[in-house]
Amino acid sequence: DAARELVGPIISMTITLAAVYAPVGIQGGLTGALFREFAFTLAGAVTVSGIVALTLSPMMGSRLLKAGASERGFAGWVNRRFESVRRAYTHTLTGTLRYRPVVLTLWAIIAVLIVPFYMFSQRELAPAEDQGVVFGVINSRNRAPVNPPWMPTGAYTAASVMVIEMIGPTSSRAASMAARSGGFGGMVTKPWSERKKTAQQLLVESTGPLSKIAGIRVIPLTPSPLPGGGDFPVDFVIATPAEPQQLVGFAQQLVGDAMKSGMFIYADSDLKFDQPQTEVVFDRDKIRSQGVDMSQAGQDLSTLLGGNYVNRFSIQGRSYKVIPQVKRVERLTPDQLSQIYVTGSKNDMVPLSTFASLKTSTQPRGLKKFQQLNSVRIQGVVPPNVPLDKALRLLEDDAAKILPQGFTIDYAGESRQLRVEGSKFLGTFLLSGILIYLVLAAQFESFRDPFIILVGSVPLALSGALMFSFLGFTTLNIYSQVGLITLVGLVSKNGILIVEFANHLQETGLNKLDAVIGAATTRLRPILMTTAATVIGHFPLVLAKGPGAGARNSIGIMLVSGMIIGTLFTLFVVPSIYMLVARTHRGGEADAELESILPEATENELPRYVAG
Template sequence: LVDFAKQLVQKAFGSGLFMFADADLKFDQPQVEVVFDRDKLRSQGVDLSQAGRDLSTLLGGDYVNRFSVQGRSYKVIPQIKRSGRLTPDQLKDIYVTGAENKLVPLSTFATLRTTTEPRELKRFQQLNAVRIQGVIPPPVSLDTALRMLEDEARRILPSGQGFTIDYAGESRQLRTEGGNFLGTFALSAILIYLVLAAQFESFRDPFIILVGSVPLALSGALLFSFLGLTTLNIYSQIGLITLVGLVSKNGILIVEFANKLQEQGSDKIRAVIEAASTRLRPILMTTAATVMGHFPLVFAHGPGAGARNSIGMMLVTGMIIGSAFTLFIVPSIYVLVARTHKAAAPVAVSRTDMDEPDFVEVPA
């Protein structure tokens, strides 16, 4: 497992997508094992369990009791002095209990074996695991870096031996939730469309609002992601979904006012031109308020700044570009798609048709 992790780290450095990469499992802890020769133990009359207990007492550092001096309690820890156990070779000078409680040198029946072990064994999902961590430069997206690691891991790890790939932290969020972005985005668009259809009592007006504002706003937000100012991660995806609802309000203002002008007798072209010019100030004011409210997220720094930068960049750039094009695209689509709203004809009521009140004579 360690060899596979080292190969993957080397591939990460060789790809040029990582500024730093490393694995958390390292065999850098020296360890000395005391190996008993059972034949020599029997020949010298040394009990194996007694020798193990003696070594545990002399080197383990466990306390066996407490004693009190001047009202304070202290632990009793039987152990060889530090100067007598600084090097592995000094272990050969230790004596253990032999036959008839005689002291026997450890070197007469034991040898020392030096090995290198990891400081700790990592586990993930109750399985032995090696975690590979890395730092990517700003132009590289997290999805690109993960895709490279996944491709290299499939080539390095042998199939059919139980090796699996899992994720933690932001990478886990991207892989578990990022794959559902298209479904979530489509569901949010459908929900907004149905709500607008119920509000306008029409299926054409919500289509005009969404088609005239949402695609351009999303394109403007994603443009800065492609230019390398931000990455397409789970936080920027949340910003894109939020952007759909924010940018739709500009089209709502124009379409709703244009319908009212048509009902008052204006034709379709004149109504939508007047609606766009009349609603220009409210659109600019709401857009400016939204942009200024999210602008601090763009320049945020410190812990968690990457998430805030991604959301702020998507909302700010999407609102600016989407609002600018909404004033031109929505009226054009409105002229082509919207139905004509006819003014309500006045109802003439003659005086002869009015019911005259009935009078009842009351005798005096």
């Protein structure tokens, strides 16, 4: 009888938990790629668990449970303690149902708090993870060469060793590789068991010593926790059809504001007007008077300065390029170009200085494009305690104030992933809620009962979970967002147990008030047991340390806090909403009365139908 009574709730809870993962499994982008296997695996596990609960569990209960065993020993002590809890809950619930407007007002206030909690929670793509390494991007100052080029040792390695000695046994070794105007290095930390400092702490502590290296700039950073990110976490793009010269001033202003805010360890733009350029300007009148062909002069300059090969020759079976070029010592400065000779009209040599002048200007190192528009990328590194979303909002607010019409902002790398993936959460969440509502509506054959279940439990659990992200215990990232979606399915089961049994008690003849009190009191124990199992099972994620702890903490905090707060309020709010919204189910005496009326009505109406 007990198994037959629970068939409906078990089917409803199983389908609900399985359906909540469907939008996550079919979602595209980075979130879909990361959590597709997770979603389908849990949906399958929940389905198998529901089948086991309907088949094997009743059989095992009939074989293993003995009559009277729950009244003796430790089980008896637990039952007596729980009976006290049940009586206290029944007394409190009865009191709250007398003041339903107060309960509903409190529910509305908590539900409305979801908006500020969500809006003002810090956001990031994924929590920073300690991957055991701190990278260093090496840039030369004023395009000076990094010394020595393409060698495994140098100023960066020496400074890194100094950092290692300063902070103690946290890091084990350092290495670097430098090209002429930049390079890349890194410090590898010791295993977690041999150190107490995280890679993020090492990053902050290494910033000062590395900034003192003469001639180069070293930007320390940790690798992105997810694949697909760029070199820097902050990657802010300004695009426009205007000339690059107009972009430089705005970019420098944004970089200055970013560094003044204290949110950035490093910030800079990739558009630099510091490349000296010398143009050879021909005087056409002088060229004509000297008898020099302009195309021949250009060809000679290209040959002497361009570095292109004109032929190949073979020595001992090997092929080598022939590259005619002026000696390096004779082309180090622009003024030396005036000493170059080109071919004249009679194959005589004519000095370049007799018909050409030099025009010096400053040009960008490279012209950047983004979606076929002139662009500048502002890249930066933020400290571990500053969420990426907060840094991007600072740049977005400043850009909205200073950028004129025709300039647009965009993102690249990890910043783009944050903005794209973060915007998908609300759509996925709403789709999960709609699927659960439709599944419950089909199961209960009613649109009211699913409304009671979801409205009486989900907003309360979400508000409780988002309160911890609002207070800074975690951030809104793809892991915590998946935790919130999971929370919807987990907390809905509390309402399913109460509403389904309340409907059943109404059908036995109880009025709505007595039915909902009886249902909530009877279902209190399974609700508390399943909630305790969920909380205890996920609580180790809250305490996780070491590699991957950031992702585990985010999911754990959302599920544990949401289940505790959501269950606490659900036990009192769902009965009040049930009294307000649920319909009265006819049963018991009403069914008996109908059964006595129907035969009499049938006998009276039968001749009329036959005569017709």
